[in-house]
Amino acid sequence: MSPAKALEQSGIRKSAVLLVSLDPDLAAKILGEMDKEMLREVSVEIAKLEGVTREERDQVLEDFLRNTMQLDVTAQGGLPAARDLLSRVLDPAEAKKIVETIEAATRSTPFGFLRKADPQNLSTFLSDEHPQTVALILSYLPAHQAAEILQGLPQQRQIEVVRRVSQMEVTSPEVIAQVEGALEKRLSSLFAEDLRRAGGVKSVATILNLTDRSTERSILDSLEEEDPQMVDRIRKLMFVFEDIKRIDDHGIQIILKDIETGQLGLALKVADEELKDKFFRNMSKRAQDLLREEMEYLGPQRLSDVEAAQQGIVEVVRKYEDLGDIVIEGRGSSQIVV
The missing domain is CATH 1.10.220.30 (Flagellar motor switch protein FliG, alpha-alpha superhelical domain)
Structure with missing residues (x-):
């Protein structure tokens, strides 16, 4: 089953939630496979989207994978199933990008909820943490994100953290869960803000900027009949000087x-x-x-x-x-x- 077909069976809001959670290039590709009516309805929903919780996003991703693959994603192993799906519908570079998104959304690895956080914000939050705690967190994050966070720490703290990462061996799951839970509570306001920003006309503009011109015109022309003011806001956020x-x-x-x-x-x-x-x-x-x-x-x-x-x-x-x-x-x- 194609991604676009799976979306059609998922409902308009679920489709909108999924598209704003994906890499814009992939979202644009999926939009290009939809029929005109589905394009219009999903675009309207994305523009109006708000109040998306992390739980809703996780469920939407799981449902999408299940519909696309026509099997129980939980029984097949979560992230491995996602990798299998993406390898069949995307080229390797795009698949690698979206696997990281799904991995963070499904919380399949420790500290997965941090993977979409801004590295500068994380550096600020972690600057007062014990070096061992920071080392544990960085060891589970993607290397590029860990590097950005490390650069934002004071020089002396950088040295302490790197030393502890190099000396780190096995950490008990109980300790990891305890650190993860405490950190998530402290950062809850940051992530709540990230979730509130999901969707809206900016998301529509980002996605449409990556579609072909005919798809863009088809969507905007249809939307304009329903809400010309919204279309005007979208256009202003698209191609800029x-x-x-x-x-x-x-x-x-x-x-x-x-x-x-x-x-x-x-x-x-x-x-x-x-x-x-x-x-x-x-x-x-x-x-x-x-x-x-x-x-x-x-x-x-x-x-x-x-x-x-x-x-x-x-x-x-x-x-x-x-x-x-x-x-x-x-x-x-x-x-x-x-």
Whole structure:
């Protein structure tokens, strides 16, 4: 059974909860397999989603795996079953990403609930813990996350923790459970905030940014009939001015034909050097000189004016993307030939 088919049998809210729990690339791929009506209903639910508990998310993931594999996931061993599923529907790199998500959600390993926490926040929380406790926690986290947490600790504490990790042998399950329970209570407010942030228009925008343009248009056109204000909020959170870096040089040359020098100079006023260079290297020497002169003489500008200029350029980008004249990296257009 395909992931999209399994979602159709799971109900709209469960589908929304699952999609916001997955890696956005995978969520976008699943959305692309849905029919138009299912796309509309799920997108609306994601935008309105709130109050998702950790228990609900765990149950949704388990139900999804059971429906997809047509077997009892608990009887087959939880995470191994998830790995088997993902290896059949994803390439290895994507499978590895989502296995970590499922592992954290199902709490199959000690301290699994920490795997989605911000490393900087964890460094702050753990800075006053005993080095042995920190060493125990880091030894069960993914290496990249443990490294980020370690970097956030005071230097002397870093040395103490690394020493204890290197000397660590077998720790009793009772001790691990005790440390895990105490830590989870202390961090409950942090995770409650993370769960409250699940879903919403930002999640929709993130997912749709990774779908192909036709899927995006189909979803937004349908949603617009029901809630045009929500669609407007979603669109504002999708492709933004800084994302122009994802357009190749040929595409930049195309959009420059529709952008006035004054508008571009104002839009680039707060842009980083990488984005400025993206435009400059695709302009003639004379056009470069005119733009630099425009930027030099602008003086202080209201941020709202700068953002308006940037949004105008974004609209130019979207126009040419709709026409098929440009391709934005990561927008599901790898099969388009131009």
